[in-house]
Every structure is written in structure tokens, then in C-alpha cells.
Amino acid sequence: MSRAGRGGRWLLGALPLLFLAVFFAWPLVAVLDRGLRPDGALDLAGALEVLRRPSTAEVVRFTLWEATLSTALTLAVGLPLAQVLSRHRFRGRGLLQAVLVVPFVLPTVVVAAAWTALLGADGPLPSLARAAGIELDLRHSVAAVVLAHAFFNVAVVVRTVGLVWERLDPSLVDAARTLGASRWRAAAIVEAPLLAPAILASAVITFLFSATSFAVVLILGGPMRATVEVEIWRSATQLLDLQAAAVLSVVQLLAVVALLVVTTAVERRAARSLPQLPVAQRLEAVRGAARWWVGGVLVATALVLGAPLAVLVERSLWLGDGVGYGFGAWQALGGELRDSVLFVPPLEAVATSLRTAAASVVLAVPLGVAAAVALGRRRSPWQEIGLLLPLGASAVTMGFGMLLAFGGPPLAIRGEPWLVPVAHAVVALPFVVRVVLPVVRSVDPAMREAAAVLGATPTRVWLAVDAPVVGRAAAVAAGFAAAISLGEFGATTFLARASHPTVPLLIERLLGQPGAANRSQAMALSVLLAVLVASVVLVVDRWRSSEGGW
């Protein structure tokens, strides 16, 4: 490779790391330093005391337990759906792919309200169970937490795995079947090993999101159950026990590093270039026995994902006892909600959210793609692990860290409005890397060699061979990055300015006081947020799949 080419690659790898060093590592070090050296000297005895508390072991155990269950359920729901969406053609397929991302952005309080309506004593599921003679109360249970995590993360599995699946050559399975393998066996021996890296990647993301989940556990898990993240929040914001918060943050980070070390090693071993089609294969029409399979998966999806969303729409139209249904809350969204300083017209919040999302996509996607391309052929896993680390950091720790790090010189940028999209990009960047990396690694080097033999320059080889494939992955990642930004709440509360709240912040403000108008408007605004994210993803999807190409 030419010297310029090497320099360019070095820059590709260095820029994302530099970004994370400034906006992730520095704040993290600032807050850990404050917590672990309360009086200027390292307080090891105090740190050990936190580690020895029985509650610490308990929250670590619960965190691992619920994240494992959540990941298993998410894979169980997501993989069949990924198969259906990447192999079959049916009406509404594109829309379904977009709607899948919606749960990802919905405020937890709102989702909790929807789940409560479904799982509470009068909900349809417990009512059915009661009819069958079983007393079922799923509120405030591990089951509620795990179900909600699957609801939030199923899109991660479907889209990450689907990206590889839809380009797997179906003739491989056909060949196996010709040789006498059953449909299932053919899938198990031919497709599963090829999909393994993508499945692992999505499982790791799901696990990390479930392990660091905060509001879901706090609200749906009830007061008996705390994850490490909940305990960090409680220590930092309620008890002002910054030492405990810092120690727990270190525990969380070490656990995440350990997980990433293992999974990147496994993934590297499993990674292989795929005998894949250069463009997405033709989708099969749904025929014969496949009808039952596709129909069954879609009905199950509609129940698990559709029911809570339908409840939200219904709740946004419910104006209270004695009033009944109407469009009052929706009409209110067009104007000023309240004559009050912390409220802005909802459409202004929508504009703020969209602007923030666009800015964080523009930051996170190019940096993430650059990182993935630079990492694609690198031997040492440490850079990759470093890039993925923000996935496992606590939002509260990061929020406090940014307040501490950026309060004074050399970087006094604490009040800057652009810090919000930057923080969102920090969260989204590892995600982009995670989605794009398996795809980069799946590009068959033989194709690059063929292009080079035919006389293409390295840049041209990349544009002709890698870019189409990476571009599709980047588009999927962009959809997620936009969704992460549109729904982000934790870090935003630390950084957003009062005059420019995002939609989730405005929803939270509405739910701060009693009243039917507050409740119905919060629900309507949540539905609007859902429509917003579905539209963004739909546009991104169209963009990637339009006319021939990728």
C-alpha cells in the first residue's frame, strides 16, 4: 500500500478514537477521579467497603441475570423475524422494518404505562390467564423487565442480523437440501455459522443495553430490583455517595471490558468472508408451507410489538372519565401547551429533536464507518474494545462527568447546545461500529483482488467492492443513530438547555403534574415521537434500497 494510503488509514482509525478520548474518556476520568479520590488521595479502603456491601453483589448478580434473560428472549423473538424479513416478500414489509425501531425511542414511563395497561390486573393477558384459572400479575416482576427489554431491543437483532442474512446466497441452503438435509438442518449447518458473527454482535449490544438499562428496571422492576445502573443513579443523584457511584461505575466498565474481550475474540474466530451476493437477493413470495411460518411470526410480532403501540394511540385519544374519546390532546400539540417557562410548543421540540438527531448522525456515522473500516483488518482487539466501551458506560456517570470535565478551562463548553448531539453521538458511535464491522469483515477479499487485478486503484477498489456493502450497513446504522438520539433521555437531562427541550424531555415535563390533559398530551406526543422515528427510518431505508444498487 502507498504511504498516502497508510496515512489515510491511520487517520481513519485515529479520528474516532480522538473523538471518544475527548468526549467519553475525559469526562469518565474526571468523575471517577472525583469519586475515588474524595480528598485528593486514593481512598482504597472506602472503595473496598463499597465492594463488600452485600447490596453490591446483589445488584451485580441481578444485572447479569436479567441481561442474560433479556438477550435470550430478544434473540428468540428477533431471529425468526429477521429470517422472515430478509427472505420473504410481503405487503407492508418496509413499514414493519421501520416500525420495529419505534420501541427503541419511546420514553420508558410511557412504555411502562402501555405495559401496565396490558399486564395489570385488568389487562388482556392476566384476564385470559384468570379465565384459565391462573392468577397472573406481571407488574413489577423480572418478567416485565425482560419483556420490555425484548420489546426495546428486538430491532437491534432483526436489523443487524437481517443485514447479513438478506445477502446470503440461498442456493447454499438449496444445495444442502438437495443433498438430503431437512429445511431446519440445512439452516443449522449452512446458515447459522455464516450468521454467527452478526448474531453475536447483536446479542452483545442487546446484553449491554439490557445490563445498563435504567428506567425500565426502576419502573417496571419495582423497588425490589436494582441493576448496577440503577444503583449508580441512586448513589449519585439521591444519596450523593459519589464514591459508591464511582466504584460501581468501575465495576460496570470492567465487566463490559471482560464481555467485549471474550466476544470480540469469539467473533474474530467466527468471522469469515461470506459467499454472498453483491446485492440483496430477490425475496421469495410467500407460498405453500412458508405461509404458516411467515404468518405465525408476523402475528406473534404484531401481538408483542403492536399491542403496546396500539395502547399508546388509544390512550392519546382517551380524554378521561366522563369525557371519553376525542382528538383534544392531538389538537393541543399544534399550539402552545402551557403558558409556562419550561414549556415550548411541541413542534419546536420536534424541530430541536430532529436537528439534534441529524447532527448526531452526521457525527456518529462517518466516524463509526471510518473506525469500522480501519478496524476491519486489524489484528489487535484493543482498539475495537475501546471503541465499543461507551455502550457499557452509565448515562448518569457520563452526564456528571461532562459537567465536571467541561466546566472550566481548557474546554469550558458545558453550556454549549451542541454538546447534546455530541453526547448522543458518543452513545451512537459504538453502535455504528458494531453494525458496520461484521459487514466490513464479510467482504470477500477475492473480490477486492479481482478488482485490483483488473487494474483498479485502491480507492476505486474500495468504492466498487466495499462501499456498496458498507453503505447499506451505514444506512442501517444511521437509522439507529437517529433513533438513539431521538429517544435519548439520561445524558440529555444533564446537557440540554431549558429553552430547547427535546421531545422526550417535554413528555417528561407533561407527566410531572396530575391531570387528564397532561396525561393525554404526553401520550399523543409519544405517538408523535413514534411516527417521527418510523418516518426517519423509512426514509433511510428507502434511500438505501432505491433503484438497483445496494
Place this chain on the structure above:
Amino acid sequence: MTTTRSTTRRLAALAALALIAAACGGDDAERSGSTTPVDDASDAPVELVLITHDSFALTPDLLDAFTDRTGIDVELLPSGDAGAALNRAILTKDDPEGDVLFGVDSNLLGRALDEELFLPYRSDALAHVDDALEVDDHVTPIDVGDVCLNYDRAWFQDAGLAPPAGLDDLIEPAYRGLTVVEDPASSSPGLAFLLATVARYGDEGWQGWWGALRANDVEVVSGWEDAYYGSFSGGSGEGERPIVVSYASSPAAEVVFATEPLDEAPTAVVTDSCYRQVEYAGILAGTDHEAEAGQLVDFLLSKDVQADIPLQMFVYPVRDDVELPEAFVEHAARIDAPLTLDPAVVAAQRDALVATWGEVVLR
């Protein structure tokens, strides 16, 4: 070939997107630039940052009038719930995020004073405020609110059961499974209600009462939103339990924020269950604008703001010379004999109380 061409097109689109984002960014920079004081003008406008909790509310016109009158721009910085806002201020003490902090309540006051967060200040307007509310010259009382049990009026009417008259009733068999409370470890009304029971039953009795409430099938949830909207059956609540820990003003909020005008609040307050919280403001040590910060505190105690407080924040003003709005007089409960604890006692025992509560109610 088509592949390469469409790649180019997409790169162009990406570039366009980047430009749009850059344009948006520029827009923001311009906006924040316009509020930066101009250096060469001697009477440059001062900008103060008022740190608040997320429940802060005020009619925007009042703030504009303050700026017109004094030349002081006020930027608001909502920083989470009252506890989080205070902890944030303590953490950033060396590089304060603002000039004035509003929303330190009586339960948090001890911690704020221990950290020497505030400069001493005494507003002239305190002449119109009950002396009992002035506890320390570093903080100025702004509003008073009560955390109380609320109940669903229709539910009790339909059930033919008398609404609870006080805390004692909650542990009676007739009220089994009817109550939802917030976890004091994660919720400020939850903490206030725990303190109410400590004030009512004393150091010896409160654990016994909670043990009995647990045996009477109390539901504990993490926060007020989940308790009120998720578990409470009254008003805009969507749950099944007719008794909840909320505020004395919640029935008034139900009326004000109804979707159709209501003659009567759908919920009511158990007046014997209320715990009083006073909210204070203080000038943050480290401000460069101490005099202007004092003006801002005066403003929070001004008649106009005090009169605005009830229907914005749903708490009572501290001034005794402002008229309460009609919706408040009619539907909010005025609590004459609230339960209280000494802030110093709260500061000293809070963490231990919460831990013991967890042992009694959750384990």
C-alpha cells in the same frame, strides 16, 4: 456501473445532509452569540443562570418583565428532581453552573448548608413571610407544599367505604390492598411520606406501622409518575388502587388540567396525613454577580411571582399578602396542622431511615 453512480449520488446526499446540519449548528451559535454581553459597552446586560428542579414553572411574561425592568437576562437550567439538582450543584461547586439555585426543600436543606453552597442573603420581602419559615440566613423560603395521601372519591362512594381519615386507617383490614406509595430511596414524595410517618408515630412506632401496612398489602413503586398515573385509580390515574401518596394540590391540578371543565375534583386529600416541605432559594457561592443574584431572589419573592406560583407549580406561596387563585381555594387542601420534622434531624437520619424502611417494607 450503476452501483458506482448511485454511490456517488449517495455521497452527495450525505454531504448535503452534513451541510444542513452545519447550517443548523451555525444557527444555534448565532443565537447563543446574540446573548453574550458586548465587551465594549459599559452597561452590558448581565446574564444569570437560575438552576431549578424540573418541576419549576412560571409565567414567561413575568420573567420578561423582570429582564425589562432590571436589564438582567435569566437563563433557566432545570437539573432533574430536587435531590439531583442539589447534588449537581454540590458536585460542580468549584465551577458552579449557575448563580442562584431554587428548589432546595426542607429535607435537603441540611446537606446544602453543610456543603456551604450559598452566600448569606436577606431579602426585604421577607417582611411579608412567616418568621417560622426563615431557618437560615443563607437561604430564602419561596414556597410551601404538602405531601399528602390522595384518594379516589368515586371509588369510595361506589364501594360504600368511608375514605381514610388519617394514617391509622391505612392499616385497617377494610383498607387492605388499597394504597400505593413511592420508594423513599428514589422518590422525594416517597421520602416525605416516610418522614410523615416518623413524625406521626415517632422513632419507636413508625417501623411497626409500616410493617402493618406491608401486611395490609401496600404497593411500593419507584416514582411519583408510576404511582399516580400507573397505580392510582382516581382522576387521571389509570391504575386500580384508590389511595396514593401525592400532593395537597393534586386535586386542584386535576381540575386545572382537566380536558373538559370540572365542577368538582375527582380526588381529595387526607388532611391528617400531610408532611410539609418548604422550598428555598440561595445565591451560589462562586457567582460573579452577587448583587444581581440578590435581585433575582427578590423577584422570586415578589408579589407577582408569589401569586403566580400556585397555578404554575401547584404549591403555596410563602408571602401572606397574595391572593390565592379560585381553583386553588376551592380544590386544593389548605393544611393547618401538617406533620413536620426538624431539618437537622432529617439531615442526620435520612439515609439510616431509608435503609431501615427498606428492611421493614421491601425485604
